[in-house]
Amino acid sequence: MNKKEYTEYVEKKSKKSPIYKNCAFAFFTGGAICTIGQGLRDIYSSLTGDEKITSSLVCVSLIFISVLLTGIGVYDKIARFAGAGTLVPITGFANAVSSAAIDNKSEGYILGVGAKMFIIAGPVIVFGLLSGTIYGVIYYLAGILL
Amino acid sequence: MNKGKIVFNNPPKIISTYSCVGSEEQKGPLGKFFSYCSEDNKFGKDSWEKAESEMQRLALYGAIKKAGLCETDIDILLAGDLLNQCVGSSFGLLEYDIPYVGLYGACSTCALGLALGASLYSGGIAKRVAAITSSHYCSSERQFRFPLEYGGQRTPTSQWTVTGAGAFILGDEGRISVKEAVFGISKDMGIKDINNLGAAMAPSCAETIKTYFSEGEKSPSDFDLIITGDLGYEGSDILKDLLLADGIDIRKNHTDCGILVYDRKKQDKHAGGSGCGCSASVMSAYVIKKMEEGELGDVLFIGTGALMNSLTMCQGQSIPAISHLVRLSSSEV
Structure with a gap:
């Protein structure tokens, strides 16, 4: 068996992820997180009456809950079943940053927490900013030309 | 040599x-x-x-x-x-x-x-x-x-x-002796998935086992146990397939340290255990004990290692593997 035949054989033989089950779990847990977000929005909105403050408060609350659950070691257990359901909402981003911060605490606050905190979330920030900038430039140019 | x-x-x-x-x-x-x-x-x-x-x-x-x-x-x-x-x-x-x-x-x-x-x-x-x-x-x-x-x-x-x-x-004292060994040759079969190390290591393991049996003195059925560490469920299946294709049948007496160490149903460890502490702890605790008690006489132990690191993985390089074999024997052969 050569390398190509072997990798094809392994591809065929390996147990596959249960996609339908994973999708169903992701749908319901992701939906549940969004429902909690909407519930918070309704509460904050009735309290403040300000749309902008309400949006910020919802984000901050979800981030807080996610970081808290990460810190007490629960988030990863939920995420094992929830998959993309806990990864895609803002909670996933908060978990990626806080889990890296906790993990690297043993190397100190500067070389550990500070340097390694964005090891997973870093690329999202870099390419998020980059694509945002490109979009902004196109939007600006389109405004002048059209 | x-x-x-x-x-x-x-x-x-x-x-x-x-x-x-x-x-x-x-x-x-x-x-x-x-x-x-x-x-x-x-x-x-x-x-x-x-x-x-x-x-x-x-x-x-x-x-x-x-x-x-x-x-x-x-x-x-x-x-x-x-x-x-x-x-x-x-x-x-x-x-x-x-x-x-x-x-x-x-x-x-x-x-x-x-x-x-x-x-x-x-x-x-x-x-x-x-x-x-x-x-x-x-x-x-x-x-x-x-x-x-x-x-x-x-x-x-x-x-x-x-x-x-x-x-x-x-x-110089004890019932079990280390009689024979094979130092393996590293082998890369193009597997790049760090989440499928069993598949990356199985070909090198098969190669080392083939080398051992190539001199024809012994066959797999002469051993009470052929134990690999740690191919897990996936790698063990592949190993048996690869060896069977070469006429070596280890299906009856093979197991893997990664399979033994966790309960597949209760512990949710997917393809089993890995890490060099897996074979070290399973061999030193379980297999040696069974040999001392006389339940197992002649055992082939093949340690299998994946030789990548996190940088080679990021660079997209495939995973080479190495397998070394030792024969442990408590019988007076």
């Missing part, structure tokens, strides 16, 4: 073994066999790396004590782990005033240590050799995968690094 099977003229005996593991391993089917189980996976230390070093220290301490020996009786330490620059071993064994050789063979380290130790003994260079191997789930996850609390999903082919260490003391 014979590039195939090495038969030791003066085979060493296993004087004593000692194993220490973490809480997950204690909950597994082999829990009662391990010499020392810690509920606290940090082993009383403040970092995972220090915890792994502590396991190395405890394993050697336990093995020396169990043998009724003292530090000065050991001529050389052969130790390895999965951490960068093998700090698990070198830091953990720092307090021992014994010549130290650090080994890296990824998950094949336990077999490598036994094979090298037996060579040193048989060649008359050392009278007593200690071989110690460890891995820690948390220190390995940090180095090779994601932060511990990161919420990711594992693929079904991924294996779970065992938190455990095993120490063997080789010398």
Whole structure:
């Protein structure tokens, strides 16, 4: 068996992820997180009456809950079943940053927490900013030309 | 030197073994066999790396004590782990005033240590050799995968690094001897998935087993057990397929340390255990015990290691693997 035949054989033989089950779990847990977000929005909105403050408060609350659950070691257990359901909402981003911060605490606050905190979330920030900038430039140019 | 099977003229005996593991391993089917189980996976230390070093220290301490020996009786330490620059071993064994050789063979380290130790003994260079191997789930996850609390999903082919260490003391007393060995040749079959290490390691394991049986004196049915460490469920299936294609049938008496260490149904460890502490703890606790009790007489142990690191993975390079074999025998053959 050569390398190509072997990798094809392994591809065929390996147990596959249960996609339908994973999708169903992701749908319901992701939906549940969004429902909690909407519930918070309704509460904050009735309290403040300000749309902008309400949006910020919802984000901050979800981030807080996610970081808290990460810190007490629960988030990863939920995420094992929830998959993309806990990864895609803002909670996933908060978990990626806080889990890296906790993990690297043993190397100190500067070389550990500070340097390694964005090891997973870093690329999202870099390419998020980059694509945002490109979009902004196109939007600006389109405004002048059209 | 014979590039195939090495038969030791003066085979060493296993004087004593000692194993220490973490809480997950204690909950597994082999829990009662391990010499020392810690509920606290940090082993009383403040970092995972220090915890792994502590396991190395405890394993050697336990093995020396169990043998009724003292530090000065050991001529050389052969130790390895999965951490960068093998700090698990070198830091953990720092307090021992014994010549130290650090080994890296990824998950094949336990077999490598036994094979090298037996060579040193048989060649008359050392009278007593200690071989110690460890891995820690948390220190390995940090180095090779994601932060511990990161919420990711594992693929079904991924294996779970065992938190455990095993120490063997080789010398002139004991029922079990290390009779033969094969030092493997590294092999890369193009697998790039770090979550399918069983598939990356199976071809090298098959190659080493073929080398052993190529001289035709023995066949797989002559052994009570052919145990690999650690191909897991996926890799073990592939290994059996690969060997069967070459006319070697190990289906009846093969098992894998990664399969034995966790309960597949209850513990959710996907394709089984991995990490060099897996074979080290399973061999030193379970297999040696079964051999001492006379349940197993002749055992082939093949340690299988994947030789990548996190940089080669990021560069998209495929995963080479290595497998070393030792034959342990308690019968008077």
